[in-house]
Amino acid sequence: MDLIEWNTVFTDVLTGVILLGAGGIVGYFTGKKKSSLAIERKRELYQPLLEELDLLCNFLKKEQIKKIELPLLNESVVNEYKYGFRRKLKEKCNKLNSLLIQYNNINLVSVAQNIIVDIFEESYDELFGSKIDGVSFQSDRYGNSWEVEHIAEPIELIRKANFEKSITLLLQSEGMFDREVCVDSQNEIFEPIYGELVSIFNSALNININGVNFKLPPLKKDIDISPAEYMALNDFFNRFNADIQTIKKNKLRKEIIENTHQIIKELKEIIRKIVDIYEVEEI
Template identity: 30%
Template sequence: MDWNAIWQDVISSTISGVLVIIFGGIIAWFAYITGIKGKEKDQKASERKNEIYIPLKYELKSLIRAPSDIWKELKVTEIEKIVEKNDELVVSDYLWKQCEMLLQLINSYNSIDLYNVVGKILCTQFEKKYIELYGSLTHPMTHWDEISGEEFEYEDYDQEFMDFTSVAYDKKNVDTIFKTDPGCEEYYRELGQIAPTEEFIARMFAMVLPKKEQRYARINLENIDCKLLREKKISPAEYMVRDFDFYEKFKNDKKVEDKQEMLDKIKELSFQIYEDVVQKIRSIGKKYEAE
């Protein structure tokens, strides 16, 4: 019996067995680690879907379905988060650029203050009619300069105009104006009656104009092309709102038109991004979550 041959066979078998065990262990360990990493990757993808893409989808959906009310401010926390914290969230460059473009558009939209637009329209009408009635918005003033020892004259705004500026930009007054349906205004005009909004604006004007015995005192009635005013059958404030179609002025204001156009663009861009985000959510679901 060749013991050397037998011993070599034993050693060879042992080494082979050990190698099989070692390689088997390595393969099992690698499979285990790969499985863990795969699960971690799946979990991470699902977390990103739930934390980033789904909230973004619903926010975009709310923008798409936003009412055509340009008075309402648009708030977009998810879009802001993507634009401002992309170093942490790390979405695609394309999605980031689209969201940045949308956020800039929304910020421009929100920056147009319609209360200021209304205030300017009212002040413009007041100024125009006030000059017709009283000749000027200003009056001469004198001031003594102690340094030069001389007196000089300058023009200062009439108190009525300065007071009306505060009235015109008062948000409560603006809100009251828009409580009336513009269609209702047309109905009253067709009947030859003063419309509710027209009446309210006349009251706003009357708040700052001379009252009682001073109501007509500074007006050269002979130069006014309005028989009712010349005969003092209407007040100066009522004259100032005659043929003043406030809603038409507001609708045709450049800033109002710009804001309406921006809202349309916001909805259009939101829809484009929404479709991309929905596709991303579906892709994550199929790749990492499908059973």
């Protein structure tokens, strides 16, 4: 083999070594970049999101009234490019976010308020004969006349009043009656009732208008307890739990918990892989 051929072989080998070395260096720095990005995502994104979702599961076990705010989940949906989730996990996060919006749109305090108003009006009719407190006649300049029914002041008040604080306490005390009333003194029969309901009904019945206490009509039914206590005997929670909005919110709650558990499982798997591939070697 002459000198020119040996030079060619040497050049080819040297070039291969240089390229291999350069490739190794590029691969090394590329690997370091991937490692750094993965560890940063785990620390700054995945772990905080996992903790937020864990808190959500615990929250939903004992709370159904307050709205749920998950800023990190919302961030993962709005700025999904930061998280690098695979398609299926992105879809699960989007679904959970959508379920939470639906859940928050159902106001159980408002549902309870409407039921309380219905119970009050029905009981008022039963106890006092009618929720109409009189009729007036009105006319216009063209000779047209008509009757105007005047709703009793307690009815008007309970329709407009805000009992959010009392209703929240009531909803949190389901099954925990805090007083009893005697419904049959001769046979000594007592029934449990909720104090918050009695308080709400009392506030609507015992009103003061321009410094003067409103005088209730005579009772049309003989009762041994106060009108407010009688109204509170109605099974509020039976109506509340059968309401379509309450049923829908309970169903959403179950879906949210199930979906959250799925996301938590996948996040833990992602974090475990990052630790196994990038962090165990560095320890």
